[in-house]
Amino acid sequence: MRKSIATVSLSGSLSEKLSAVAAAGFDGVEIFENDLLASPLSPEEIQLRATDLGLSIDLYQPFRDFEAVPDEVFARNMRRAERKFAVMERLGADLMLVCSSVSPDAADDDALAARQLRALAERAAEHGIRLAYEALAWGRHVNTYDHAWRIVEQADHPALGTCLDSFHILSRGSDPKGIEDIPGEKIFFLQLADAPKLAMDVLQWSRHYRCFPGQGGFDLAGMLGHVLRAGYTGPLSLEIFNDVFRQADAGRTAIDAMRSLIALEEAAGLSSLPAPVVPDGFAFAELAAADTEPLRSLLGSLGFVRTGRHTGGKPVELWQQNEARVLLNTVSGARREGPGLVALGLESPEPAAAVRRAESLRAPVVPRRRAPGDVPLDAVAAPDDTELFFCRTDRDDHPSWTADFGTPAPQRGTAGITRIDHVALTQPWHHFDEASLFYASVLGLQPNESLDLADPYGLFRSRAVANATGSLRVALNVAPVPGEQEVRPQHIALATDDLLATARRVREAGAALLPIPDNYYDDLDARYGLDPESLAAFRELGVLYERDTDGREFLHCYTVTVGRVFFELVERRGGYQGYGAANATVRLAAQHTADAGSRRS
Amino acid sequence: MRKSIATVSLSGSLSEKLSAVAAAGFDGVEIFENDLLASPLSPEEIQLRATDLGLSIDLYQPFRDFEAVPDEVFARNMRRAERKFAVMERLGADLMLVCSSVSPDAADDDALAARQLRALAERAAEHGIRLAYEALAWGRHVNTYDHAWRIVEQADHPALGTCLDSFHILSRGSDPKGIEDIPGEKIFFLQLADAPKLAMDVLQWSRHYRCFPGQGGFDLAGMLGHVLRAGYTGPLSLEIFNDVFRQADAGRTAIDAMRSLIALEEAAGLSSLPAPVVPDGFAFAELAAADTEPLRSLLGSLGFVRTGRHTGGKPVELWQQNEARVLLNTVSGARREGPGLVALGLESPEPAAAVRRAESLRAPVVPRRRAPGDVPLDAVAAPDDTELFFCRTDRDDHPSWTADFGTPAPQRGTAGITRIDHVALTQPWHHFDEASLFYASVLGLQPNESLDLADPYGLFRSRAVANATGSLRVALNVAPVPGEQEVRPQHIALATDDLLATARRVREAGAALLPIPDNYYDDLDARYGLDPESLAAFRELGVLYERDTDGREFLHCYTVTVGRVFFELVERRGGYQGYGAANATVRLAAQHTADAGSRRS
Known part of the structure; x- marks a missing residue:
């Protein structure tokens, strides 16, 4: 499958990250908004750079605290979204991650959330943009994948789907089997992150301790199996917030990342590598x-x-x-x-x-420097x-x-x-x-x-x-x-x-x-x-x-x-x-x- | 009051730790067993070193997993304790910390725990040694200070008292007011540790993130007030497990530690320093x-x-x-x-x-290098x-x-x-x-x-x-x-x-x-x-x-x-x-x- 990685997973400037991602053989990237804001490159220049490197821009992320708000906040949030759609058009990105709200402004009202997300999707579609709505594990009212999916289903707009993130799902102990009930074409994006099993506040855990699949304690291959059985055909994308990776050499981390996805594909039965030859x-x-x-x-x-x-x-x-x-x-x-x-x-x-x-x-x-x-x-x-x-x-x-x-x-x-x-x-x-x-x-x-x-x-x-x-x-x-x-x-x-x-x-x-x-x-x-x-x-x-x-x-x-x-x-x-x-x-x-x-x- | 610190709080060899503790002006130390085991100095040499430095050995710690066990385990544990009493006599230490058991061998049986602790105290007394029983926050059956105190009360032996540790008490959210119900003379020891408020497994939190009073989020002065009102007159002793202090210069950490105790004494009304003169x-x-x-x-x-x-x-x-x-x-x-x-x-x-x-x-x-x-x-x-x-x-x-x-x-x-x-x-x-x-x-x-x-x-x-x-x-x-x-x-x-x-x-x-x-x-x-x-x-x-x-x-x-x-x-x-x-x-x-x-x- 196509392989992608979020720029937040790597150390350095956006340019350095893109080069490292391409060199490791990825097909695409998620552009993490802060990396774009901090870059001296314009969105157009970033698009050009990515194209030159053979990378697609698979996701622009994250758009926060949008849904289930009073009318006047909704109007401000729509305006904010419009500005982001403009950036995405300049960037050549056509999929935006919308995270479930953590704002005190948000109401516990699925119908309102669905209505407002539908309105957002309508506007996005005018720009050729689609939205992937994701439940943050610490979302104020929406914090499980099935809840996010129910809202997407209720909103019922072709430009609105859901984004699944293994960390948000597995860290809460949710049963990933229910993913198979989501139509594959409505899973717009899949983010993969592993993590060591730690008994700590989930926000801190997520922000500092994520790691690549196979480096932590979650069953990523099992979760991926459910997503594939649902019919998902999009990229496998890594989104890793990790204090060590933030400091490590980006080129090296990108190769480590790629290795983790190759091994995950094998574990999920998506590919067959030469079998391991275990030394004895x-x-x-x-x-x-x-x-x-x-x-x-x-x-x-x-x-x-x-x-x-x-x-x-x-x-x-x-x-x-x-x-x-x-x-x-x-x-x-x-x-x-x-x-x-x-x-x-x-x-x-x-x-x-x-x-x-x-x-x-x-x-x-x-390389062997061999004598004859x-x-x-x-x-x-x-x-x-x-x-x-x-x-x-x-x-x-x-x-x-x-x-x-x-x-x-x-x-x-x-x-x-x-x-x-x-x-x-x-x-x-x-x-x-x-x-x-x-x-x-x-x-x-x-x-x-x-x-x-x-x-x-x-x-x-x-x-x-x-x-x-x-x-x-x-x-x-x-x-x-x-x-x-x-x-x-x-x-x-x-x-x-x-x-x-x-x-x-x-x-x-x-x-x-x-x-x-x-x-x-x-x-x-x-x-x-x-x-x-x-x-x-x-x-x-x-x-x-x-x-x-x-x-x-x-x-x-x-x-x-x-x-x-x-x-x-x-x-x-x-x-x-x-x-x-x-x-x-x-x-x-x-x-x-x-x-x-x-x-x- | 007398000021003490556990050797585990500092970096280096036991010799280096003792020197740093003395140089910072402490009156005594708790000898952490692992520091003794890892030291090339014999217990007698350690005692001599401490005496030369003007330090008393206020506590030998910890003795683990002793109480509420079946008879055959009890016999083994008594033998183990005897060996430790022998080390303490060579060391010139007369107070041993006994932590509440985390062992699967331990029964949820206060009467049995009290009976066995009483037997241990009887044996300790023959060596001129007293025992301070402490509830670990993650103890298997005994994990609150009032529970530990009830067992000590039930055991009713002059050589058995309790040890209070601010981290174990405050990390669990226990109300420290009840400390005032413990007779002061039965509080054999007081360990003070602060910690940042973290939502994490209490064992990990305790082992890696403790800090000196005033550096974390607990109300140490308030807790100390309760202990003083109970009539405690022993030393104020710091026991800090902290990954950073383990690596930092011991001399510098010891001075930081002493500063924290001086400030704590002031906050608890035990001393009056020159008032702060806040710069404007x-x-x-x-x-x-x-x-x-x-x-x-x-x-x-x-x-x-x-x-x-x-x-x-x-x-x-x-x-x-x-x-x-x-x-x-x-x-x-x-x-x-x-x-x-x-x-x-x-x-x-x-x-x-x-x-x-x-x-x-x-x-x-x-020092000012002043011109005339x-x-x-x-x-x-x-x-x-x-x-x-x-x-x-x-x-x-x-x-x-x-x-x-x-x-x-x-x-x-x-x-x-x-x-x-x-x-x-x-x-x-x-x-x-x-x-x-x-x-x-x-x-x-x-x-x-x-x-x-x-x-x-x-x-x-x-x-x-x-x-x-x-x-x-x-x-x-x-x-x-x-x-x-x-x-x-x-x-x-x-x-x-x-x-x-x-x-x-x-x-x-x-x-x-x-x-x-x-x-x-x-x-x-x-x-x-x-x-x-x-x-x-x-x-x-x-x-x-x-x-x-x-x-x-x-x-x-x-x-x-x-x-x-x-x-x-x-x-x-x-x-x-x-x-x-x-x-x-x-x-x-x-x-x-x-x-x-x-x-x-």
Whole structure:
């Protein structure tokens, strides 16, 4: 279906918004009145700009507080509407959004509302303009879609239809099934917005927290199904009031928006994309640094063995321990932040299909700078610029990336680490919802709940995405506001079947483990009544512990941070599914303490 | 009364928090358990640190989910409590906060709750520890203060009392009058928190949006009155969960916290500070820049006359037009941001008393670097470091600061500007609530509602503070998140009785006025139906217009920005009290357009 977006959804001037919308591949825009008022371009120039960009102007919005008013107010409102029709003619827009009134002037009188809207429609029709009447969730008398539709029906004018907005409908808990009773041709417009489920005043919720479909908690595909069954054939249009999007790069937001509509069309059965190819594990994680020596030393003490160097001459080494593989990339030029996690190899049942899926969802495909002998590798960039490579490691049916490292034999290593359990990626502040939609739609991973974790210097949000078996997990972390948290370290969590043994072995091999305060263990004892031996071992090794309500256990400990990277060692007992969130505060404080200590020394 | 604060209210490590609390002059602290768990200091070391800093440990908190549970859970909970008593003994804390249970294990059985709390109190007493039982607003069965008190009464143990928390009580709309029915000696602790009135889930509201007394919408003084009449004699303690304070400088937050308690004590009649001396106008506004030539030229075209130079040899000039006075300070060294508004002269009925008031509220007094002949001037620093000078201009009863400029004669000027109407100061992100409490408590100004204004690149919040007559007004602006908005320009608004005439004259004199888009005027016509002549004049001069619901009018226009400063010209008709907020979006966009234009040219 045609895809449209309201200019209020994006940051910047109207010109910048139009360019971003066109570049992301939208067919049209809703012009938000304030964007027009604030623009130095005349309506004619805006029309020209849109035409040049291949965009239709699908809606002019909003026209407020019109209906069910006393005669003298009605006369003023008609005059006000006439002025707007004039602007719309100059703009080349032929559909105006009329919101249900919030004015104290408005009477609770459907017949009056219908009569006045009919008069407005009559006047609009003279200008070749149609009206889409929409119930605001906080409208004074009209605040449900079926009420708005009854008034439209009563007004009975060909130039008057209704506009449906998913937020206004779903935020009030209205049953969207009734939409199917509205004749499709009387649904003049459909606005789509998702939102996290928040218990807050609906006006504030709507004005600040809307997000793109798939980023919130509403069933947009279900609602869209009802609208389609009603026979709606107009555009799918996004109207998102969001404080973050107001500040984020408009081009990036527009692509995120487009991805959300493509995924929504798929979910509603309107299109068939290449099916998701869910990765089933990590092939590797790649760390880059100007000086990789500290990482080399740390990997060695963690029991990894360097098994290969890039055969094409790139300054990249492969380190292995069972199924855990880390690439060390010695990049030229100083990276101010020190070592960083720059790429992930994902084990994919079908790499080429995975890339086709990613492309269809507007994920940027990473151009490969390949040496002549290199194995072809397919990669896309995640929203935080982490490169995601789709791999099949050492399988007969596909070239293996390990060939670039001389196809080294497996290594058992010395510390009992079996595989990469998860990686944690720090997301730039503006990209949290985008990232979570990206991993869900492009890779078919399931997002968990978003959690607030308390760092001593501010809260940050964390949300994990994982495949169904938990063999691939990525934790996305972001500070709730921009600031120093943006340089928060990223980390690789390594799985072991016996954390205490692994921790002892790596400590003996010289790995510096993060010291955890004694007070934590007193509390652990108070909470869980652990056996003294385990508690003593945890205390000695700096092991953190969590037990979920089903008795499943999680043991984990951390190395100190090298540059922007640290490692976690984890043992999941009995199928524990989380990430030890209850321990995050203590761990984050311990990292600050260690950092402060290393700055002093 | 003794003053205390919970460590959770501040950013940083426990050590940093204790230092900040002591430096701000608090008597004690509540130790928030997570801060202890995350600290590398042992409980004994924390006790020593607190003692060294002169702080008592007034409360250990929170102990959760204890009461009204089945026997086997009760046994576990008693064991858990014993471990906490051990920590408290090491810490030297003798009062523990017990929160009403949120656990699904808890039964709705007051008798059981009382029996179990009594058993806990018995055990606590053996350790010399007392318990303060508090109803969380979201407690499973116990969520009002009177319910918690009934259980405490029923338990009837000397080591068990209640803890009152203003947020939990007022957020639920409970009537605090009933507090007077609780015997004062059974109120073991009082936690004070304010909050903006938000329609949201009370748990989220409590965890993220609490603020210091006087910064929100609750009647803390009224509630405190009830607690005092009940006979409470313990400390006044702040427990503030606030996302901003978690990130802000702890030292600064602690002083803000102390100011809020001092003001609250005054409001509750517990202390008498030097009375507020409300300023009744602006003596001057001071602009500083390395290169003041562009400002000199702009002031000249605005009809100002340079009437004096600092007689002590400072590189400061006085520019005047009727009662509007601007100081131009040529500072040495480059200021990256260009010209800035650095000081305000406030007309004060009694400058010395104003400073005493400010000092009593912990406002930093600005040390004066005076030349020998300089007039003594009293100044304090506002939270954004703007210096506030308390002045009496050209009065017989006090030396006038104008003597430093040779006591120049008044100047009528050429543009009809009469006085400074208001100034707008950009607040650093973390300091918005602090600033508003500062201006209210230190200067006795009234804060208006806080508004969200839409800039093309993000929302920002604005709140004005003013005296009762409106002769002194300061608008405080802040971006809702840190970022580039922190360098948003500040401005001086100049009053005229005839804006159109003034705008014409300054334009003729060469002032560059901010161009406003034509589209704005089409909308103005649609909304107000202005007479064509006025509309044409507005359009020609870039004048913005607002009419409030009482028909009072506001006309204003802007100069272009010089460095970080611009001027606004304003005419208030019929006693209009606002700041033209409805025009902010258009004005902000126009400023971005003009800035982009000047960068291109």
